[in-house]
Amino acid sequence: MARPKKRFQQLLEEIDRTPWGPAEQALVSEAVALAQEIGDERLEYEARMRQTASANMNGATDVMLNSFAWCLAHHDADPQRFPSDLDYGGADLMWQFKWMASSLRSSPAFSQEQIVAVLDDMESHYRTAGLGLSGVLTARFEDAWDAGRIADAEALRVQLEATPRDEHSHCDACGRSQFAGFFAETERDADAIRLVEEMIEGGFSCGEEPEHALSRVLIPYLRAGRGEEAKTAHLRSYRLAKDNPDNLRIVANNIVFAALTGNEARALSLVERHISWLAHDGLNVDAHFAALAAFAFALDRVTAAGHGGTPVRGADAPALEPFFGPHDGAWTAQELAATAWATADRIGAEFDRRDGTDGHAQSLGRMRALADEQYDVPIRSDAFVAAPAAASPVDADGWFDRAMELAQYGAEHETLEALPRASGVEDPYKRAQLLSMRIGILVALDRAAEAAALLPERVAALRDAGKDVQAALEERLGLATFGLNTPETTADLEDALADAASLPAWSRGDLAISRASLHLQSDEADAALDLAEHAARAFAEAEDTRLSNTTTLVAIHAVLSKGDIESASSLLDRFLAQDDLSIGHRAQALQTRARVRGGSDAYVEGATDADEACRLLAGLGATQALAAAHLLAGALWEDAGQPEKSLARYRVTARLVAQEGGDLAGANFRLARAMLAVGDTEEAAELFGTVLEQEEQAEVPAASRAMTASMLARALTGAGEYGQAVGAFGYAATLYGEAEEHADQAVSMTEQAKILARFDENDDALALLESAAEIVRRAPDATGALVEVLHNLGQVYGGRQDDRAFALFDEVTALAQEHDAQWLLADVTDSRGRALAEIGRIDEAVAAALTAADAFAEIGDTGAAGGSELFAARLLAGNERAGDAVAVYRSALEHGAEHPPLRQVAGLELGNTLEALGRHGEAAEVRALIES
Incomplete structure (x- = not known):
């Protein structure tokens, strides 16, 4: 038995240091099972006491009630062997009593008599144990409040406030x-x-x-x-x-807030994200009641905003049928609102019958009364995406035109969706074109077998259209003219091109563009360009404007693949100036030019092109393609230094990706980054947290998760959540370490240290920086990271009067000189001056600070220059050299002209210094100057 008992003790130690959550729950269950296997009820008591606390924190009410009942029975039978307090740092048995009454109250399955019995039993145990009654009064107050006995609750609240606090308060x-x-x-x-x-x-x-x-x-x-x-x-x-299903009531309050403040899209998003929590704890019915009322109110607001037909994702899950009943297909917001209200009414009535009050009916009345309130507090993390302004075609010929436009853009999935609706066209050549589009897309999607199966139908349609030569050609070549890239298809195309002189112009063009496309896939740009020119002449002869323009786009891509940006730009400009472009071709060309302009640093012009492509694609209803187009537009506006515009585009991207599928984590990462750039730090932190969850679930590489964790930490820092930011930077450092990204690991540790130092956790900050300095030297080529870490460590050493600072400053200085980093050189010189001052080398400190000031001024940073001068002046004034300080203060005052805080401080201190020197008139002049 020694080994199982040793394992049991290890489990308890691990439980006590593991945060609440699934991992901790699994350890507790293992401990209970092991104690039962050993057959030692005392050990089982230790495990079950922890199980009660774990179940309470994780919303497992049935487990909590059973575990507590087992422990209480054993304590009552033998208090010596099963003491109420195990002194393990968790809740004791008398504390856990407070959870029991609350848990019974949370389900109408338990009667009022049972609740009263538990409360009375709790008071009896407290009195027997000689405990204060604050905990009992708290439980009775909660019971009265939850039941709607408000007068009783108020009386108990007053009594509770007058009762001395104790360890069970x-x-x-x-x-x-x-x-x-x-x-x-x-x-x-x-x-x-x-x-x-x-x-x-x-x-x-x-x-x-x-x-x-x-x-x-x-x-x-x-x-x-x-x-x-x-x-x-x-x-x-x-x-x-947001991460604990036991917080359903808290999330419900936040959903109501979002709906009340004009953030209906956010409210819907939160409903979708948390609706599954209804099934988490079957006994916490009161939380279900609160959540259902919140969901109903929010969905009513969504409906009032014009989006009642929006599907509520996740609401049709089988686990939610006890709340909403069976439903054919997805619930819309409007439908689910009505059902949620009805279920909340039913549950509330059950509680009120149990309690003999109308407390829950009044709660629902208060929620419904909020319909008359509205507040404008915009939150930009979620927004409804307007449906693309695309009028649906009314007949098969209209759908044929739509499919053709989508294909010309290259929207493969949307084209496939449109094709069946066009299948009723009567024109046999249109049917042949529809089959051509389907076959080409299937080949592009690596579904060659399906494509080959359609070839006979395509050949027959061509013959029906009188295109016998083309039919015979495709019958012979198979998928070669549809983009299949194999040695056999390449050889067949070469042979056909060699014998093409006798073919009609359209067929010659088709062979040439097919072979050009394969050349392009194989990075053979010159050959592709040559054949594109052949194809262009043939399609011009055949008077096929559509394929002439397709050929021009192929030629442009060939020129781009050669790296000839100037020629490609010129071609794109001329192409877009044509008045015979289809919508699909124009959107494709605009998107291509947007990328070209972005690559040439013409970000605003590129973003403008991308925005126009988005407008055209919206008109075609190309939702998947539209998401990618908005992503491009957002990236270009971001590069252009206009994050507000990028934010709007990324928001559309994220919503479309959520609706249509795709890399949602990637879209949300960009959206969160734009939020951070515009100063919406709290919203950015929330979204970065969501992205990190998505990446954890998808098991993306550690380096990617580390980047997200680092951005989360920066957002948390901006939001003033420093404690969480320290944890996030620490997690980022751990992940970067796993990925062996040493420079980024060291920088994350440095950021962590900066926050710790800000709150005077100086020893921990120093230890982190020293570790970071060791790690960053494993990435000697990462000069920026090396400088950041060593400079910060040097500053900390300097502040602690540690001579090791100067060797680090020397190293940073050498790197700054090597890379001609003038601002860094000035900054490290300033740091050297401050470190010299700490050890009393005043003359050297003043000289360093003034050298730094001159260097800052030379590169135009007058604020930093004034800061260095202010430091030097203070040193002089504080070391009986007030006369020398005056000129330095005056220089700082001059440099502070565009920096009001610096100007104010420098002026005040200069005035005081002049007064101390007896130069009262000058002091008055300076004070008048800074007050003007």
């Missing part, structure tokens, strides 16, 4: 959150906000705090006219709550 975070929620529900918004702000300012947190508290004051903030604070609270609350 709610923590500061939970207590404030609970009362804030009660105040918000009873229309005491100011009190609710005050409690939550006290909680945030005090840094109080707990298992589901501050996210629950923040969600409770969202509507009070809105009603107080504090929309921006409400938005910040929402984004933080949702970001912290």
Whole structure:
């Protein structure tokens, strides 16, 4: 038995250091099973006490109730062997009692008598154990509030506030959150906000705090006219709550906020993301009630915004049938809203019958009353994408034209979708063209067998159209003229071209363009260009404008593959000036020119082309192609330094990719990056977190996940979430280490250290920087990373009066000189001066600071120049050289002309220095100057 018991102790240690979640739950289950296998009830008690806490945190109510009942029975039977407190850092048995009444109340399957019995049993145990009654009063308050007995709840709240706190009272975070929620529900918004702000300012947190508290004051903030604070609270609350299904109630509050504030698309997105949570905990029916009401309200708002017909993804899952019933196909927003209201009404009535009150009916009444409220607090992470402005063709000939336009652009999937609708055309040559498009696309999609099976039908259609020569040619060549690239098809095309003189012009052109395309696939640009010219002459002779233009596009791509950007640009300009281009050809040419212009740094012009391509594709209903076109437009506007415009394009991309399929994580990454660029840091952090989840699930390479984690950390830093940012930078560093990306790993560690130093965690910051310095030297060619790490480490050493700083500054100086990095050279000189000052070498420090100031000024950074001078002046003034400091202060004041904070500080200090020197008139002049 020694080995299983040793394993059991290892499991307990691992459980106690593992965060709540699936991994921790699995360890707890293993510990319980192992204790049962060993046959030791004392060990089982230790495991089950942890199981109760684990189940509570993870929303496994049935497991929690069973585990607690087992533990309580064993404690009551033998308190010595099964003590209420195992002193392991988790909740003790008397604390866990508080969860029981709440859990019974959360399901109408448990009667009021059962709830009262648990509350009475809890009080009896507390009194027997000599414990304070704060925990009992808290449980009774929650019971009265949840049942809708508001007067009783208020009396208990007052009594609870007057009762001394003890070790079984709610923590500061939970207590404030609970009362804030009660105040918000009873229309005491100011009190609710005050409690939550006290909680945030005090840094109080707990298992589901501050996210629950923040969600409770969202509507009070809105009603107080504090929309921006409400938005910040929402984004933080949702970001912290979104990964745990036990937080369903918190997410519900955030969904209502999104719907109330004009963010209907975001509300719908959150409903879709979390609707599956309804099936997570079958006994937490009160959370189901709250979520269903929130979903219904949100979907009503979606419907009112004109999107009631939008499918709600995930709502038709079999696990949700107990809530919504069976449904044929996807639920629309409007349909699901009505059903969610009905289910919430049913559940609320069951609770009210159980409680003998109308508490849940009143709750639904308050939710419905929100229909009269509206607040404008835009959030840009989600938006409805307007359906492409494409009028659907009314007959087969119209669909033929649509399919032709889509094919000319190269929208393979959309063309395949359009082809069946055009199949009723009567013209046999049109039928032949439809078959040609289908065969060519199937070949391009590596479905050659399916393509070959259609050849007889294509040949027959050509003969029906009187194209006997072309029919015979294709019958002989098979898939060679449809893009199949094999040695056999290449040889067949070469032979046919050699004997093509007697063929009609159209057939000669078809052979030439087919072979040109294969040359292009094989990077044989000159040969492709030569044959494209042959094809162009043949199609001109055949008077086929469509294929003449197709040939021109092939020629342009051949010129581009040769790297002749100037000639390709000229060809594109002339091509787009033609008035005989189809929509598909024009969109393709615009997109090509957009890429060419982007590659030539003409980003605005390229982005303008991409936007026009998007407009044309929208008119064709080419949704998959449209997503890629918007992605290109977004990238070009981003490169043009106009992130607001890129944000709009990326948002469309992300929504279309979500609807049509594709790389959603990639689209969301770009969208989040644009949000970060425009300063929407909270929204960027939320979306980067979602991208990281998507990448984790897809098991993308560590380096890609590391980049996302790093961007998440930067967004969290910008949002002021420094604790989470430290963790995110640390995770990024770990992932970069796995990928052996040493430079990026070191930079992530450096960013982590900067935040720690900001909060005076200096020893930890130094240890990180020293490790980063060792790691970055494994990537000696990554000069930027090497400089960043060594410079930061040198600054920390300098601040600690450690002479090792100067060797690092020497190394950074040498790298700056080697790479002609003038700003870096000035900056490291400034750092040297500050380190010299720390060890009392004042003259050298002043000289270094003034040298840095001159260097900054020479490259036009007057703010940095003034900063170095201000530092030098302070050194002089503080070391009995006030007279010398005056001139330096004056120079800093001059450099601060375009930097008001610098100018103000330099002027004030100069005035004080002049006063100390007895130069009162000059001091007055300086003060008057900075006040003007």
